[in-house]
Amino acid sequence: MDIVVTLQDGDSVTVAAPISVREALDRLLSNKQKKRTIAARANGQSVDLSRMLTGDTTLEPVLIETEEGLDILRHSAAHVMAQAVRDIFGPEVKVAIGPAIENGFYYDFLRNEPFSPEDFDRIEQRMLEIAEARQPFVRSELPGEEAVALFERQGEKYKVELIRDLGAETVSLYQIGDFTDLCRGPHLPDTSLVKAFKLLRVAGAYWRGDEKNDVLQRIYGTAFFDAKALNKYLHDLEEAKKRDHRKLGRELELFTIQDHIGPGLILWQPKGALLRRLIEDYWKDEHYRHDYELLYTPHIARQDLWKTSGHLDFYSENMYSAMDIDEVKYQLKPMNCPFHIGVYGSRKRSYREFPLRWCELGTVYRYERAGALHGLLRVRGFTQDDAHIFCRPDQLEEEIFNILNLNLHILQNFGFSEYDIYLSTRPEKYVGSDENWQRATEALKLALEKKGLTFMVDPGEGVFYGPKIDIKIKDVLGRAWQCSTIQVDFNLPERFEMSYIGADNTEHQPIMIHRALMGSLERFIGVLIEHYAGAFPLWFAPVQARILNITDDQADYCEQIYAQMRKAGVRIEKDLRNEKLNYKIREAQLAKIPYMLIIGDKEKETGSVTVRLRDGKNLPPIPVDEFIRKVADECRTGRGI
């Protein structure tokens, strides 16, 4: 029988069936393309090159350099690793699952002994041997029951469970060497392409991510099509390590976390505190300019408040236990919203004063599982750049739009211009009317579209009280960080029986929007440290310049210009120690200070400073007041005001 095989872009050929994908593609592709093809899509479905075609098919080659190609490579690498582990440690090691993930792959194993770094060497060695052996990935299909029997004989209980849960009539298996694995595929034609890989770490993981299940050992690795790409990735990892905010935070004396004070609790050192203050001042200024009003509210409240708000019912796992004050229970706040509602309730409200835009840098305390804590990025006490907007339903879309404007303005000013944006819609459990949900979701969507933002819809991922927009910012290494969130809330206005008098002189319920732009100051500063590798732009660098004298002869002059600049608002330091200039420059450089002011006799005589930049370049000597003006100008530009 003849069939027609058509390429995605239109070329087609009539061939005798059955024919393998590889043979069909041979007829349709250039030699160059053939070499780079490792799998294909047949009528939209991913298949191996060895798959036999029996009917008319539209084919699309999967090339090695594409994301899909890389996924297939990594998935195959996971299989090769599993085979290597089985070869070395024998069949008493049980295999679970081994998918490709964002930057590599992993495979989960059940083994009594922990894997050690020396084991990694052996496994990698064995993987290379498997690659050199050019073992083909052989696909086969078995009825589900037979596959269950096969894996039961091998004692592979996880595979058995997987097949049973699949409930499919037939399942596909892949064999390389004598290792057969349950797998949907597709895979590389053979193992020879798995040559640029590295095992990275081993970590515990629960079977199927459930802590009630067995704990498995997960070996993470990564793989690329050539050594160059692998090395670039490994180099990027090193680079990320250098930017680690925990390391830089210590070196630059920004913050400290101490055992005897408590995990997840941040102490801001003078430089970090100054950095934070600069960010807070900027934030407050921008909010003033965007018609917000600032609030301050307490850190604790009577437990009854949290009962009313529903936090005790829905959020108590994250709240610290109550304390007694005059025999009344009080609790630390995990959120600021009930307090803002308290401000709202201080008197009767009219539709005429809407929208109310109230912001606060509100410090909240949340219980985080011990294992989840991480530097500034996940802590137990943190300050949200919070705001609540109360408005009429007809103002919702415009308010969301305004928030997005302010949000992006602030993020961009801090150097973040790439985002992943998600719109999360109604989950299974929810409060509020369907009509409200639909209207609010629509308003969020329209605002995003009006702002020209591309976003992904996360169906059912909204909070129970309303739909939301989440914005993840991308840092200079392309890593995404969840910071901003904008949430509509149908729940709290109801629970607190909030109302306003409308134009019709009757009571209505206001719409409430929660939003945080930076998310938490702690996390945002952690991200900033990594994004800039500690070398902050002038406008929020805690130290903008350091005066370095060459000999004691210029000390008086240095003191004089230090006082002058400090008065003028330049964030200035002086290093007048009896050390060589080289030494002082090195220290200032390591402290990542934007400007070093070199002061020798020349500068002293002419009332000037010589400016050395962080990149090692020098500016010609300029008078002190000119330098002060320059700093002020650059800060104004930096603040985007």
Place this chain on the structure above:
RNA sequence: GCCCACGUAGCUCAGAUGGUAGAGCGCAUCCUUGGUAAGGAUGAGGUCACCGGUUCAAUUCCGGUCGUGGGCUCCA
């Protein structure tokens, strides 16, 4: 919380079959006054995370506690 690994000077790390420890950087003092990434000398710093057990003796072995790191959604 759970699994694995780890916890020695402010930082980065050595170290011993069980006999209370060392380097570099940093810090202090002195010498050196040197124009663009480390000048030299001397010195001070440690209940070896904490608690308990075994032992003549524990920082080292055992148990516990606290803390840190990597993970714990990404569907064979």
